[in-house]
Amino acid sequence: MVIVMKPEATEEQLKEVISKIEELGYKPHVIYGTTRNVIGAVGDERGKFILQSLESLDGVEAVIPILKPYKLASKEVKKEKTVIKVGDVSIGGKEVVIIAGPCAVENEAQIINTAKTVKLMGAHILRGGAYKPRTSPYSFQGLGKEGLELLKKAGEIARMPVVTEVVNPEHVDLVCEYADILQIGTRNAQNFELLKRVGQVQKPVILKRGMSMTIKEWLMSAEYILSEGNRNVILCERGIRTFETATRNTLDLSAIAVLKEETHLPVIVDPSHATGYAKYVPSMAYAAVAAGADGLMIEVHPQPEKAFSDGPQSLNFSSFGRLVENLKLFTSVVEKI
Ligand code: PEP
Ligand code: MN
Secondary structure, three states, rough: OOEEEEEOOHHHHHHHHHHHHHOOOOOOEEEEOOOOOOEEEEEOOOOHHHHHEEEEEOOOOEOOOOOOOOOEEOOOOOOOOOOOOEEEEEOOOOOOEEEEOEEEEOOOHHHHHHHHHHHHHHHOOOEEEEEOOOOOOOOOOOOOOHHHHHHHHHHHOOOOOOEEOOOOOOOOOOOOOOOEEEOOOOHOOOOOOHHHHHHHOOOOEEEEOOOOOOHHHHHHHHHHHHOOOOOEEEEOOOOOOOOOOOOOOOOOOOHHHHHHHOOOEEEEEEEEHHOOOOHHHHHHHHHHOOOOEEEEEEEEOHHHOOOOOHHOOOOOOOHHHHHHHHHHHHHHHHHOO
């Protein structure tokens, strides 16, 4: 249920509503708006109509059921777009945010060189995996804690926030010590224990779409994070499994249009994992921006042919530089629409 407060409702009246929601066994999530505040009351769906009684409290304008199964992620609860601030970078704002870096942190020179170069070329956030969820147990699994240390160091040198994947609920606190943004990968997008755990911290979370997930299921995964109290969720479309084999996955750009209707959360696109081939990355990056993506996540490696993982889809520095330059043509047009 959404409890809509009157524009003139006082802080005291808001507090009273919050405690009544808790008394009834529901969890209140206050969303502070510019003209009025609303409270999302989430919990057991079966008895939710008991919350209707809150309508008689002072300061309450209306109590409205949320029809969507995802509550806090839905626009029914919050109409304004969520803008997530990480350092000087705003995700979900006017600017298209570029996240760039290697699939995996491999060594100090690789990550520092990449950080400095992509920053110079216009990237806003540095990426790099320290814990890699690989399809084969024999593939490079990442440098673990050492990878986190190197990523953080590279981010500090290049003055960029950093994002890295967390694959295990037990690693969440450790990863939070080093990363500015946590990433949940496609293979863990329905690992509900992990989702709940990252919901209990306040670092922003990039939630990748599960490779076989519907948009609704994806938003339900976001709901797991939001309902634990972490409001800073960024959705990342990274391609889904289809019958097509010419690309690694199929980039579902229509998901951006659907998500813009359904949710207030920022949506970014990863054309690297979506296509699997460096040569297809730029055109899909431009298309994503034209479709309204709030940002891009792009794999960049100093020597893609020598990368420990995902070399074929990684851009080298000069291709990345060209992509960023060309992207400006698209961002300038999109802003005018
Ligand atoms: C990644 O971004 O490094 C990654 C493993 O991506 P995905 O989970 O989308 O495959
Ligand atoms: Mn990768």
